[in-house]
Amino acid sequence: MRVLLIAGGWSDEREVSLSGAKGIHNALLELGHEVDLLDPAQDFSNLMARANKADFAFINLHGSPGEDGLIQAMLNRTSCPYQGSGPESSFLTLNKAATKTIFDANSILSPKWELICAAEGCNGIEKLTPPVFIKPNSGGSSLGMTFAQNAQDMQSGIEKVFSMGDSALVEEYIKGIEVTCAILGDEPLPLILITPPDKAQFFDYNSKYALDGAEEVCPAPIEEKLTDKIKEITLKAHTLLGLSGYSRADFIISNGEPYILEVNTLPGMTPTSLVPRAAKAAGYSFSKLIEKLIELGLSRQK
Known part of the structure; x- marks a missing residue:
């Protein structure tokens, strides 16, 4: 098959994506596939055209685009199948607060949490006290995470997430x-x-x-x-x-x-x-895992 390997992108996890793509590329060749590498950060405008020429797309992206469902939504407008979840469930799962809301509604035990937004009047700390973890609500690979042990740590951790353009998920620390x-x-x-x-x-x-x-x-x-x-x-x-x-x-x-x-x-x-x-x-x-995902x-x- 002709496989479009999609990796890189523009999130903070770009290097992790490219690193993983090397092993996937080798595994695809080992399985006898032809591989066409596409980096959305460099050739986003040709994604759909190149997907229509491929038999399968293997997505190895982290953060946005990829985990937010954007690439999957675009591939759904082509004839090219891909591994993993579709756009709606990808978008939902990337949002930690949305995911935790679903866990809470279905009796799945998760640490106590609250969402802190940068909008005026929305960033007061009310529910949780240190020690807590502070994370970007839509990030991954633990980037931007702070283990806050006091009020000053909390404030700086939240500001760090805000500087990344995201809302902050504050989560109870459980040892x-x-x-x-x-x-x-x-x-x-x-x-x-x-x-x-x-x-x-x-x-x-x-x-x-x-x-x-x-x-x-x-x-x-x-x-x-x-x-x-x-x-x-x-x-x-x-x-x-x-x-x-x-x-x-x-x-x-x-x-x-x-x-x-x-x-x-x-x-x-x-x-x-x-x-x-x-x-x-x-x-x-590793190659059998790639084959199974395809x-x-x-x-x-x-």
Whole structure:
């Protein structure tokens, strides 16, 4: 097949996208496909024309465009199928506050939260007190995140997010261990236990992508009953959000209870990324994982 590999883009996660695209490109060649690389930041105007010449599009974008559903919406106007979720569910899931609203409405346990907007009269802190995490409401890879331990930290963390042009999600700090669970098709993959390096306060950008970053153990050494519960919650969230193909949910486990943090619709695909690691534990080589995602994308179109 002729595969249009879409990577790069204009978000703060551009370099992560391009890094992951190298491995995907090699895997596609290994599978016998012809690859055409498109960077929306350099050739956005020709996206639809080039998609119409392709048999399949593989999207490896993070943030906007990609995780916000824009590229998927444009591809839906062409004859080209693609892997992963469609535009509506992608847009919904990228917005952390919208996702948490759905979790709350469906009895999925998540840390307490509030949305702080930059509009005049909307940025007062009322519900939560430190320690808290402050995140861009629509960002990823832990970019712009602050672990605020006092009121001054909160103010500077919120201002940092505002300077990025986003609203701030303030989230209750829950002490515990972090795990992640991916869905491939409609099956949960083995859990991964994540232990950030001692120098990191949390699973930050460097911990996620540096070769000397967090320690990741897969399958996670967690009792079977709790593992099954986390897999069940992950699949429930995947279904409620209308996701397709694959996704990855992050959790904090505290006192035996799993709290879901967020869901990723286009998980990272670098050599150190979590979904390829979980897929490997389930018996998928990297190229087989790419092949499976293409199969799922083609199946959805049919």
